Amino acid sequence: MRLTREEKGMLAGKHGEAVQWAMDFLVKVGDYFGAANMVDVKLVNILELMGSSEKSYLELIDYLVSKKGKFRVITTTDPAGFDFTNMEGMGIEPDSYENQVKLSDGLLKMGALPTRTCTMYWAGAMPRLGDHLAISESNAVVMFNSVVGARTNYESFPSSLASALTGKTPNFGFHLGENRKGNILIELKTPMEHWTDWDVLGYYVGQKLRMYEMVPVFVNLPKMVTTYELKRLGATLATGPGTIAMYHAVGITPEAATLEQAFGGNKPKASLQVTRKELNEVCEMFSGEGKIDYVHFGCPHLHLAEIQMLAEKFRGRKKHPEVRVWLFTAPATKAMSDLAGYTRILEDAGCEFFAGACCINIPVKEMRKLFANKVQVADHLKHCYYAPTFAGDINLKTVLKPTEECVQAALTGRV
Amino acid sequence: MSTKLVLKAKRAFGPGVEGEALVSRDPIHFVMDIAPETGDVIGVKHSLYGENIAGKILVIPSAKGGVQSAMGIAELAKNNNSPKALLYDRTNPIMVQGAVMTNIPIMDGFDQNPVEVVKSGDWVKVKPAQGIVEVERK
Numbered sequence: 001m002r003l004t005r006e007e008k009g010m011l012a013g014k015h016g017e018a019v020q021w022a023m024d025f026l027v028k029v030g031d032y033f034g035a036a037n038m039v040d041v042k043l044v045n046i047l048e049l050m051g052s053s054e055k056s057y058l059e060l061i062d063y064l065v066s067k068k069g070k071f072r073v074i075t076t077t078d079p080a081g082f083d084f085t086n087m088e089g090m091g092i093e094p095d096s097y098e099n100q101v102k103l104s105d106g107l108l109k110m111g112a113l114p115t116r117t118c119t120m121y122w123a124g125a126m127p128r129l130g131d132h133l134a135i136s137e138s139n140a141v142v143m144f145n146s147v148v149g150a151r152t153n154y155e156s157f158p159s160s161l162a163s164a165l166t167g168k169t170p171n172f173g174f175h176l177g178e179n180r181k182g183n184i185l186i187e188l189k190t191p192m193e194h195w196t197d198w199d200v201l202g203y204y205v206g207q208k209l210r211m212y213e214m215v216p217v218f219v220n221l222p223k224m225v226t227t228y229e230l231k232r233l234g235a236t237l238a239t240g241p242g243t244i245a246m247y248h249a250v251g252i253t254p255e256a257a258t259l260e261q262a263f264g265g266n267k268p269k270a271s272l273q274v275t276r277k278e279l280n281e282v283c284e285m286f287s288g289e290g291k292i293d294y295v296h297f298g299c300p301h302l303h304l305a306e307i308q309m310l311a312e313k314f315r316g317r318k319k320h321p322e323v324r325v326w327l328f329t330a331p332a333t334k335a336m337s338d339l340a341g342y343t344r345i346l347e348d349a350g351c352e353f354f355a356g357a358c359c360i361n362i363p364v365k366e367m368r369k370l371f372a373n374k375v376q377v378a379d380h381l382k383h384c385y386y387a388p389t390f391a392g393d394i395n396l397k398t399v400l401k402p403t404e405e406c407v408q409a410a411l412t413g414r415v
Numbered sequence: 416m417s418t419k420l421v422l423k424a425k426r427a428f429g430p431g432v433e434g435e436a437l438v439s440r441d442p443i444h445f446v447m448d449i450a451p452e453t454g455d456v457i458g459v460k461h462s463l464y465g466e467n468i469a470g471k472i473l474v475i476p477s478a479k480g481g482v483q484s485a486m487g488i489a490e491l492a493k494n495n496n497s498p499k500a501l502l503y504d505r506t507n508p509i510m511v512q513g514a515v516m517t518n519i520p521i522m523d524g525f526d527q528n529p530v531e532v533v534k535s536g537d538w539v540k541v542k543p544a545q546g547i548v549e550v551e552r553k
Contacts, residue, residue: 032427386447
């Protein structure tokens with residue numbers, strides 16, 4: 001890879017050991033993918049949760065803090081494992097708290113902004129068309145690449161730290177215009193009936209493509225699609241084996257004013273038609289009925305408009321006594337919800353807010369206590385896919401239902 | 416008599432190693448499908464459910480998961496349960512970042528789909544510097 005004088009200096013240790021570690025890491029990844037050079041990044045997002053990999057996260061953060069690492073660009077953070085202002089709601093134990101504080105403090109010391117959300121695009125991170133980023137949050141990778149037209153690959157904890165410390169990322173994948181052209185045509189042949197249909201559409205397409213290099217081009221998406229519906233579509237394109245980083249929606253996203261622009265001269269490798277039948281097949285995989293224990297909203301985090309709608313539905317009502325109703329959103333969005341009065345309405349109905357927390361990455365020990373042998377219903381598919389798996393085999397059953405039916409389930413205790 | 420097969424990869428990283436192949440029909444998520452403290456495959460719906468990946472040359476069709484899988488690889492290494500090498504038909508940057516962090520060899524973009532031509536139990540020599548793997552079947 002061709003490095004500038006400054007980058008060579010970083011690699012040689014002239015900017016300290018943390019930067020040297022970071023540049024060495026980025027060069028190795030860049031060499032693997034045949035990157036010709038580094039590009040400057042304007043925004044980085046880093047994970048602030050650990051799942052079952054606590055030892056590895058803490059060891060890396062300890063090392064970089066001990067070497068006095070400092071972030072050079074605006075660096076936001078993903079959700080933490082729990083809400084610092086509502087720890088009793090999840091029964092967070094002292095050792096889990098201490099580990100989270102070690103990670104969070106380390107990130108703050110190096111200069112991160114504690115946005116604590118997977119929807120940092122609604123919380124202070126607004127890049128422009130063509131900007132290079134290093135985003136460690138798959139749904140936001142898809143949002144930034146597709147809806148904003150900024151450029152980022154999938155980044156993990158170490159690579160996003162490396163980019164924050166150097167301000168660089170290797171120039172391959174979705175940083176290069178040629179890889180951003182569409183190569184698969186997706187024709188939507190059914191109206192979207194509710195928000196959860198967007199989750200289902202993304203999951204169906206992601207599972208069909210299963211390849212990072214695939215860039216689906218959607219035609220016939222409704223022009224009035226909202227940002228929180230596109231959140232759902234992007235999140236599930238990147239769920240499980242989906243591994244999609246970018247799509248175009250003709251007439252909607254900035255690099256796809258026309259079908260021709262979306263494909264950029266590429267011939268589609270294949271085309272898929274999505275009808276109600278395909279969407280129903282996905283729903284069948286997440287179906288279920290009977291008594292439930294939890295209702296989860298917000299995976300990715302809720303937009304203020306989603307909270308507003310939930311407040312309208314729950315206003316003056318009470319959730320079923322044996323059900324817990326959990327809402328996940330960004331601390332910034334929660335603050336707006338507080339001011340707007342939505343929080344009060346929802347809490348009066350018995351709903352519980354977890355701001356800045358990830359519903360599928362609560363510390364493992366607590367997750368086992370809370371969710372073993374339980375049934376959750378959710379209106380976000382990403383939650384239904386991952387929640388049963390991140391604490392080992394705990395026999396947690398998840399059921400996907402549209403938002404209205406989730407509200408009903410919260411009131412009746414059943415689906 | 417043993418037969419020998421040579422696969423050539425477009426992309427490669429890491430030191431040369433050799434070991435026994437374990438071929439997965441499904442993609443692997445290194446947080447949700449694997450227990451870091453044992454290396455056991457715990458994803459109940461996974462085609463390798465009940466197997467152990469520690470010390471194996473893992474042959475995998477494609478990447479799985481958003482961005483957390485890299486640290487799943489790191490946590491396996493921390494517990495001395497990491498696979499010896501990762502051979503993908505197609506991978507994504509997260510798996511490569513996980514491999515770079517732990518210095519585990521990784522290769523992808525082969526001239527033949529390794530999931531189809533390698534069998535579990537084959538002896539595999541992984542040579543990233545030359546961009547090849549040699550597969551021996553007893």
